[in-house]
Amino acid sequence: MSRRFVRRAVGFVVLFVAVIAVVIVGLAWLLSTLVGPLILSAVLPAIAVLIGLVIVLRLVRGVGRAAAPLGDLIEASGRVEAGEFGVQVGERGPREIRALARAFNAMSARLAEDTEDRRQLLADVSHELRTPLTVIQGNVEGMLDGLYPADAAHLERILAEARHLERLVDDLRTLSLADAGALPLHREPTDLAALAIEVVAGFEPQAAADGLSLRAEAADVTPLEVDPRRVRQVIANLVSNALRHTPAGGSVTVAVQPAVDAVELAVSDTGSGMDAQSVERAFDRFWRLGDAAGAGLGLGIVRDLVRAHGGEVSLESTPGAGTVVRCRFPILAG
Numbered sequence: 500m501s502r503r504f505v506r507r508a509v510g511f512v513v514l515f516v517a518v519i520a521v522v523i524v525g526l527a528w529l530l531s532t533l534v535g536p537l538i539l540s541a542v543l544p545a546i547a548v549l550i551g552l553v554i555v556l557r558l559v560r561g562v563g564r565a566a567a568p569l570g571d572l573i574e575a576s577g578r579v580e581a582g583e584f585g586v587q588v589g590e591r592g593p594r595e596i597r598a599l600a601r602a603f604n605a606m607s608a609r610l611a612e613d614t615e616d617r618r619q620l621l622a623d624v625s626h627e628l629r630t631p632l633t634v635i636q637g638n639v640e641g642m643l644d645g646l647y648p649a650d651a652a653h654l655e656r657i658l659a660e661a662r663h664l665e666r667l668v669d670d671l672r673t674l675s676l677a678d679a680g681a682l683p684l685h686r687e688p689t690d691l692a693a694l695a696i697e698v699v700a701g702f703e704p705q706a707a708a709d710g711l712s713l714r715a716e717a718a719d720v721t722p723l724e725v726d727p728r729r730v731r732q733v734i735a736n737l738v739s740n741a742l743r744h745t746p747a748g749g750s751v752t753v754a755v756q757p758a759v760d761a762v763e764l765a766v767s768d769t770g771s772g773m774d775a776q777s778v779e780r781a782f783d784r785f786w787r788l789g790d791a792a793g794a795g796l797g798l799g800i801v802r803d804l805v806r807a808h809g810g811e812v813s814l815e816s817t818p819g820a821g822t823v824v825r826c827r828f829p830i831l832a833g
Contacts, residue, residue, distance in 0.1 A: 585611030692717030
């Protein structure tokens with residue numbers, strides 16, 4: 500296909516230049532006829548032919564420079580259409596063609612990355628769903644076979660795994676809606692400080708059982724037009740994640756304070772922290788630090804929910820010095 504394109508482009512240019520050459524020769528002949536001298540009638544056609552040849556050579560060269568990379572793009576596009584994502588083409592030819600090649604390479608690389616991410620996501624989802632389903636199936640089959648009694652202990656384990664499945668499905672639905680830009684937000688005036696205190700109070704029994712100190716530091720802040728249910732989910736995910744990665748004797752602090760045209764929520768812990776490479780991947784879906792528990796969706800959901808409110812999320816961490824996650828919710832005018 501690319502060779503046919505080059506041949507057609509060159510043929511078109513040659514035909515175009517040939518027509519121009521004929522016109523030039525005709526004009527030269529007409530001029531020589533009007534002037535009259537024989538020398539003029541002999542020289543002008545030669546000059547015209549020479550000019551025509553120069554034009555032909557330059558145009559053929561220019562078309563060749565433009566048509567060859569365009570041919571590469573046509574061939575590469577066909578390979579992408581056939582499912583060979585990640586195909587790259589050389590950046591050559593005129594400036595506009597090089598810009599087109601760069602755009603194509605970026606598009607092709609993104610397609611390859613998205614395809615790989617989708618495959619990895621499917622594998623991770625399958626793995627996360629399989630574990631609780633296996634536990635539920637094993638306990639139910641054991642009860643039916645008479646190996647396990649249908650007592651409170653076994654039923655509570657089944658119920659816990661069913662709730663884990665429900666949370667995982669809800670998390671996946673939230674991520675899917677956020678990706679599609681269709682995450683519904685029911686905004687209403689909300690006191691972020693009061694909301695943070697409420698969420699922290701719900702985690703205090705867990706923190707006490709794990710030997711951790713959990714406290715809230717809330718300043719007077721401007722009420723925000725946010726979805727309180729979604730923001731509560733943000734705070735809960737951050738607190739749960741901080742408690743999970745903080746050893747006994749450590750502390751977790753949830754602070755709410757005013758910022759420029761925004762309200763900042765910061766959740767800090769005294770855990771083991773993360774290195775620079777882990778910080779870069781902290782918001783990746785299904786990514787977990789070491790053998791940490793959880794599905795690895797918490798921080799990804801936090802990022803998507805905060806961005807849905809028009810805010811920003813940042814994470815700071817140092818090995819051995821804990822982690823701080825900051826969420827900035829903008830104060831909407833009017």
